[in-house]
Amino acid sequence: MDRDGRRGRDGPPGCDPKPARETPPARDPRTTYDRIAAHFSATREYAWPEVEAFLDGRRGDRGLDVGCGNGRHAEVLAGCAERTVGLDVSRELLEEARRRADERGFAFEPVHGDAARLPFAADAFDLAVYVATLHHLRPRSARVSSLDELARVLAPGGRGLVSAWSTEHGRFEADEGFDTTIDWTLPGGETVPRYYHIYDPEEFRADLDASDLSVVETFVSSGNCYAVVGGG
């Protein structure tokens, strides 16, 4: 079982790896995730253990989940922060997250926005998670900009966790980072292509170093690159 619970180790549920040339070009993440929101959310029940470990014992006034999806990590964040804001580019996923928060009784404030141009004031947050989202942005300059933006909104002493899919994952053979398109398959068989930049660990570190973030530590876990960061 893979960490999201349904298929084998070689792929998240709903995903079929295909080289970019065999699939139509991936639409922007907003269109893609609005289309697959309900099915995607249903297969994203549990928080990743790396996120739980990062948040364990941390406290803050304000927490931010960038690319909050269905709110599974915002739910953990809400246990650590007085107020929790979730940003996503998909309105449909924000609706899923708000529904989850209502059903489970955690405080959650949705904001529709772009991870590369955050609509938040400088130093607004003490805690942030930016998980499995960075790899959907293109080109590289947009990814580095979004890391700059995370640095801007983190308060002095604040901490964030950044993750991206890595070449270290068993499904990839490449040693160097690359762009690809990976299909999401809806229950009726329709496929929705999603753009990814798959990071190699050195490249992930280089993009962090090129940004305004200060890097506390980096590591690889379950095929993802992670970094614990501060505001710089």
Next chain:
Amino acid sequence: MKESLMDIICCPMDKHDLELEVDDRNDEEVLAGTLVCTECGERYPIEDGIPNLLPPDMRD
């Protein structure tokens, strides 16, 4: 959105403060309205309680 979110949010383009125009609200939240950038004048809608702060080039 809760009105207290105004303490945190800003214009995604120039990062200046926003001004809130309320069209509909209940005891807890602003359900519909507009956020207006005090610098560039860009208008961002609040729809069904969720502020849409996507940059204008990403909006429909």
